[in-house]
Amino acid sequence: MRIRPTVLVNTPEIELWPAHLLRARSNANARVIARATHVLRRKRDGRFLAASTAAGLETLAWNWRREAGVDAALRALAAPAHGTHVDDHDLPLARIEHRLHALGLDAEAYGARTGLALVAEPAALAFAGFDRYRRPLWLRPAAARAWHVMQDAARRDGIALEAISGYRSHDYQLAIFERKLARGQTVDDILTVNAAPGYSEHHAGRALDISSPGEPPAEESFERTAAFEWLQANAGAYGFVMSYPRDNPHGIVYEPWHWCHRG
Template structure:
């Protein structure tokens, strides 16, 4: 397994409507061509919809990794975000913006999901994505864990406090884009599942706390992810007693008002 030295909290993911800009060293090469490019790159432009690597930003300029890069939707916004980063734009809680939701409304309609009815039934509201996220270490599967800056800082403090008490908390997942959740629905619809069947096990795209970069799914060693059995672990007992001191609450207890199944693993940071 590849081991990465710690990266500072200021390591960021630049987020735009269609493209993410990743630090190159946090991505895995998918081909020899990618490997050569990533070895020299500072950042990589990655299409959100399907994860395709679009271009590598080298010290000598931009290296296309896909044909017709100049016609890629959202390219200008991604390059503008990269320019702002190199212009030494300050990244902090006071500089977190939100992406627009207009494209999400359109895609929800194409899926056949009645957005207004779903919101009324669950009491949930659409969650905008932040325009940048902070690197908060790696999850259980050695994937980069991205959270909003304040949630990332609080998570690291929570994790370290638990460790001092002899409890190991594992992050299962953090930020998820609208595109990620939409992809789940689109694939299931393509297999013939109805929208109500999918909603029985998956939150509607755009309505998950994970989209805002504030929510974490947590686990414990040797415990399967996202299972109710997590409530019987020492990690869950510790969270119940201590998570609130670090700003985290369990979003979906039993019989919650949203009608969402009991999720003892799902904890969300509440900004002061």
Template sequence: MRNDPQLLLNTPDIEIWPGGLLRARSNHNARLLAQASHVLRRKCDGRYLAAQLPRGLMPLITRLPEAPGIEHALSVLDAHLSQPARIPPPQGELPLHHLQHCLDHLGLDSADYAAQTGLWLIPEPAHLVLAGFDRYRRPLWLTRPAARSWQRMRDAAAASGIAMDAISGYRSHDYQLGIFERKLARGLSVSEILTVNAAPGFSEHHGGNALDISAPGEPPAEESFEHTEAFTWLQQHAGDYGFHMSYPRGNPYGIVYEPWHWCWIGIS
């Protein structure tokens, strides 16, 4: 049986987390999560659906077989557990058809939005690796090459006396929709939100290669980051590790200046 504690398996509706990384919401769940090798977590609301235990699968909701996407998620988990640990999981991306409900909810047409902004649809990866933890001690998920490059870049900066921390990495399409829903509840319009956040499906964070970076003591995702030593170091050295700043001033996508947002594109 395979047990890879640092791999997030991804499906359109459900994420399959390795055990030991998710916070329990009750004493009962805490006991189960402490024993679980994997936990199935619904993407739209973060609810835990089931835990894979040594004795078998333990449902964490009633009527688990009726949960959307559960059969597919269980087949992905079964295939992963039966794969020898020495064989890496296959690369791949999730289909985009699940994204449409997010855009419909916001009244957005993907083709129109792409034409207006120059942004493009970004599928979610079929799996991501643990790249450490962010400032808030949350697991930081990235693609394997982006994770390696981030760790090398952070260590190189530290060797030069520059401290950097990650604010966020991979975000699902559903997570991006949640950002919009929270801001809509505060009274912002969709058009106002789109000046700061890309529409679901169009954020570089979906692909698992983008990072929001900050420095200790610096507020997250603020323009003031450009005045830090960490930002100066990134400008000089990030390209050596395959990272570039996606949204400089005057970028053609209509996104505000984001000196904190860096994306791994590889080294040419």
């Protein structure tokens, strides 16, 4: 019987995804992924590089062995419990510090101004079900357990809570900035609505953007829903807090949808 792992193994440049949770972009890739346990996925653009199958590593992208970070990914793949065990340590921050400098963003000054700290990515994350869009939701194990318990409790009270997003990598946040910069926005403009790459609570695998059926994602109108009222009254019992209320000291816009598991 083929192993169906439920852990996302994280390395600085490449993620090891459980193959059964991925959707292939081509028929050729689909056939390979159907035989695989894990897929090496490049973080900066989501491209599939190679698949781990019973026959060994099968190529999904030409010249993938020359990819930055592939050696670290292969070492992680060879670890005995990579498919089932969540290794509770964080990845180093040096790489994101270098990339912030390339954006022209002074990390030390930004941290001092906002009161936000650089957030490390976890080395592995637990599968926490699916979000509204049927994408796999990844969180640290404690946050995943708390989310399931809280979601079930809300359901018993007649409230449907939907996850919009959970863990996001530094590369994902960098891509948001790069797209907005390409559209002519300035870094200062972007920082009014997005935390700088490396400073988002989503990087830690503890934060969730939450909505309810029929509500647009990440909109202030969420505060007028029964779901938000329920969260205000009950989320603290499950370890979740709303990170960015109105007039928060970090200078981030009011985000009634953003809740972080603090234990």
